[in-house]
Amino acid sequence: MMNFSDDKVDLFVYQEAKSGNLESGDTYYITKTDEFMLCAIADGLGNGPVAKESADIIPKILEEYKEETLDELLLRCNELMVSKRGAAVAIVKIDYKHQTISYSCVGNVKFYMYKRSTDKMIYPLPVMGYLSGRKQKINTQTYACEKNDLFMLHSDGVVMKSPKSTIKNASNAECLYETIFKEIEHGDDSTFIVGSLL
Numbered sequence: 001m002m003n004f005s006d007d008k009v010d011l012f013v014y015q016e017a018k019s020g021n022l023e024s025g026d027t028y029y030i031t032k033t034d035e036f037m038l039c040a041i042a043d044g045l046g047n048g049p050v051a052k053e054s055a056d057i058i059p060k061i062l063e064e065y066k067e068e069t070l071d072e073l074l075l076r077c078n079e080l081m082v083s084k085r086g087a088a089v090a091i092v093k094i095d096y097k098h099q100t101i102s103y104s105c106v107g108n109v110k111f112y113m114y115k116r117s118t119d120k121m122i123y124p125l126p127v128m129g130y131l132s133g134r135k136q137k138i139n140t141q142t143y144a145c146e147k148n149d150l151f152m153l154h155s156d157g158v159v160m161k162s163p164k165s166t167i168k169n170a171s172n173a174e175c176l177y178e179t180i181f182k183e184i185e186h187g188d189d190s191t192f193i194v195g196s197l198l
Contacts, residue, residue: 001177004030008096009037010173011195014180018047018157019187025051026155026191029059031066038066040091041109041191042077043155045130051189054087054131062091070104070140074131078106082133089131092153094145094197101151104140106131113143113151114167121164150176150196157190172196 004011009032017024025044030037042058044051057080062073070091077089088107095102103111105126113122124141145151150167160166160183170176173196180192 001181004032005173006032008032008198009094009195010198011037011039011193012173012177013191013193014177015191016186016189018189021048021189023049023052024191025055025189026157027052027055027059028191028193029062030193031063033066035096037094037096037195038062038091039153039193039195040089041153041155041193043088043107043109043157043189043191045085045087047189050085051087054081054084057081057084058087058089070102071138074104074106074138075136078131078133078136080133081131084133086130086132088156090126090153092151092193099145100142101145101149102140102142104138106136106138108156109153110156110163111151111153112163112167113145113149114164115145116148116150117146121168123164145197147197148172150194152176152180152192152194154180154192155190157188158184158192160184
């Protein structure tokens with residue numbers, strides 16, 4: 001468990017590499033300022049070093065241009081995927097001042113958010129495909145969020161029987177992390193980020 005919690009957000013990350021590989025083909029990125037928290041998962045196509053090469057582009061772009069919109073960030077990442085294997089990428093941004101959470105994705109990195117106060121589950125459908133250098137359709141979606149809302153972002157190596165009920169039944173982000181860790185099968189490239197506003 002990697003803990004990135006502070007006084008504004010509870011945040012936990014898990015990552016493992018496919019059995020037999022020294023490095024995961026997934027990568028993740030987290031940064032926080034006084035105004036926002038930005039996190040992302042990139043799942044390089046395939047596994048091993050070639051997948052990692054594509055996935056590792058994303059943290060570099062997000063670190064340099066973190067003040068830009070999610071659409072702009074994904075398009076920048078896409079430009080650098082020419083002649084590489086490519087990657088599925090999802091980015092989540094929490095804006096503390098406006099109490100919003102935004103999600104944008106190309107590929108099969110999934111996002112769930114449970115709004116505890118209204119008992120509502122949000123599961124936006126990601127844009128199909130992957131970042132490859134070819135022209136991409138980008139679709140950022142923004143939702144209101146408040147204290148105790150839970151969210152999860154995960155690569156396709158994280159397979160759960162019922163992600164919605166798993167999130168709904170978790171009392172907090174750390175509990176959700178522990179439940180997912182116990183529930184998933186291990187042995188593939190897999191990364192998940194769970195969090196909640198404090």
